[in-house]
Amino acid sequence: MQSNGMLEDRAHDVYRQALATLEACGVPFLVGGAFALESYTGLVRRTKDLDLFVRSADRHRLMDALGRAGFQTEWRFTHWLGKAWQGEYSVDVIFNSGNGLCVVDDLWFEHAMPSVVLGHSVKVVPAEEMLWSKAFVMERHRYDGGDIAHLLRARVHLMDWARLLRRFNVHWRVLFSHVLLFGYIYPAHRLRVPEWFMQEMLRRITLDMQSLPSDPRVCQGTLLSWSQYLVDMDPGGYEDARHPPRGSLTWAETRHMTQVLTQEMNAP
Template identity: 25%
Template sequence: MISDTNFRIYREAASVLEANGIPYVVGGGIAVMSFGRLRDTKDIDFYIMEDHQDLALHHLAEAGYEVDHMSDVGWLAKAFKEGLTIDFILENVGGLRTDQETLDRGVRRMIGKYEFMIMSPEDLIIRKIMAMRSERNDWFDCISVLSSSYQSFDWDYYIRLANRVNPERALSFLLYVRSDREHVVPVPDHVISRMMKNLPCHK
């Protein structure tokens, strides 16, 4: 598992952003951990808006972090301290960019003794659905997050995000959840029906 030293440095980076008025939400494995799934992760993912990237890296550099704008990539920047990596993610697979609504929907959650602004479960799940590859466990992360948040889950927002990226993939995940006997997570029938109607073959 991630050591306390890692979390101390991650929390320090978050404090730098907060002190300088740079809004963020944490996604990726750290966010999944905040919803109760104990897992390891190699870094922390800060989601910020593109307009704030240069300012965030500037203030982290002033705070003693090594920074890399990764200008040739366009959707990612990085910072480093004591061998740890901090990712700044501007855009995900499927072209879903960090916007004001992504940030506004963030919630403060504790991971051990450290508090972060965490990405909403709907934003987190959609991004992990899109990131899933054969060597990754993103969908199991998503099931864990949904299991912890389904009572207040915003299905309208989930459907809206799905329609922006890949409604077939987002629906496939929900059908998988409904068929998975190991994790009984209620997915409303009306959500499945609405998403089926949004598929290209039903329009």
Template identity: 40%
Template sequence: MMSATEPCGGGFVKDGQLQVAGLRSHDFMTNDSPTGGAIPASVPTIDPKAAPTLQHAEAEVFYTEAIRELAATDIPFLVAGTYAVSAYTGVTRQTKDLDIFCKAGDYARILAHFKQAGYAVEIVDDRWLGKVFKSTHFFDVIFASANGTMPVGDQWLEHARQIELLGSQVRIVGPTELIWSKCFIQDRRRHDGADIAHTILKAQDQIDWHRLLSYLEVHWEVLLMQLLNFRWIYPSERDHIPAWLLDELLDRLAKQRELPTPRMKICRGRLLSPTDYEIDVKEWGFAGVGGTGEFRDG
């Protein structure tokens, strides 16, 4: 059992309640959205440090309407993407859309609801992404990452925060899950490393490093890359990364170096960018995430 005051993930337990840095005094009260969609009392409230700007001013009317409509469904969802980055870091930048995360089982429910309400819907990729349109404006409905490594699950909802967005109380993805959601976005056209570095810089006291490691257990080297990237960018802030975590990852690397080189040629680069590493699988004999590749001599 935890003591009266004891560290716990991205905060500490005091008198039986989880305390998280930066939260307001009413954080653990039940908050109902203006449209009746209840958010559990366990979801703490934060004051966003900033909000993105929209490419088109009229899009705000659409997003306000969409958020209100979503809240009215009582289907659990999370606001992610640029809105979450701005809320935790204070970075303000322009955005062209709104990212809504949900569990796979709720993905079709959200799209069907908006279709019945008269919106246009599109299933872009049934493995992870749909869109809801009104005129030229849209929002994304996402239940996993494009590479399949990041399914949205109950933990995302349990460890969310809530903010007021466009007149409604909504959950936003927690900082731990926000980092996970961006770890594999590394291609020629888009790289989310700056979002990760800024989130660590500005919200390190809210990150559950044990949970982040568990999410990236199979791909721990990707986490190590991001941490080394942060250390290089901010040498004066290296203590933001827990020593135990860096020790754990470097120990794994040291043990890995003692082992023989894998015989099968493998390129996991397509988890980062399906197009940039396509030639490796199609022409150079490497196996991708699945399938077989050529074998190295010896």
């Protein structure tokens, strides 16, 4: 039986090959996931995949380069995610989020942080965009709130809070919920959140309490979990916020995502 160290060495060899391949082909990319979180927080977590973020316009070039380097490739979800793998170790090629909200754009690259990952000089996803994309991951089997709390503990005083608010836009309640939990998890750090931000959140909550809901038939739970709110989408029920005019995903995209993820969740 192989030791954890040997398995980790094999995984890192695969990831190093991927990084070297992409550096050679010149496709701009950012490292995210566990390696980016480690760059910001110092917390090390074993992972069986390497998350690479890329502009949508560059995603095919990046996947083609990995394919030529000997990786098997697949567009797992056409609106969000491609996979390249060798054995049990994979590289996730990400250009959006599963809910369609967090598109990788030029600002990701403009604010990216230089780092060293597995001996390669790379840029990692900006802390603000990492928080933005992780904030909507609230599945029964996966919740990224712990990553966000650790990221805030390390970077709360350096965050561009105005850019964070612009990123979340009408979904500012999601950001506020994580900031409130941060103050609960780390009471000694709660005052490091800018006072103007907290006052702005309270102002918005107060205004909400004084007005009727503008969209009473929508359920935004599907932006947080692809599975736990499907029961609310029964005929005659709520409208799915992932679809136009509120969201950007088509019925075909959400139906395919539900089928694939349900199969994986139910697999033995």
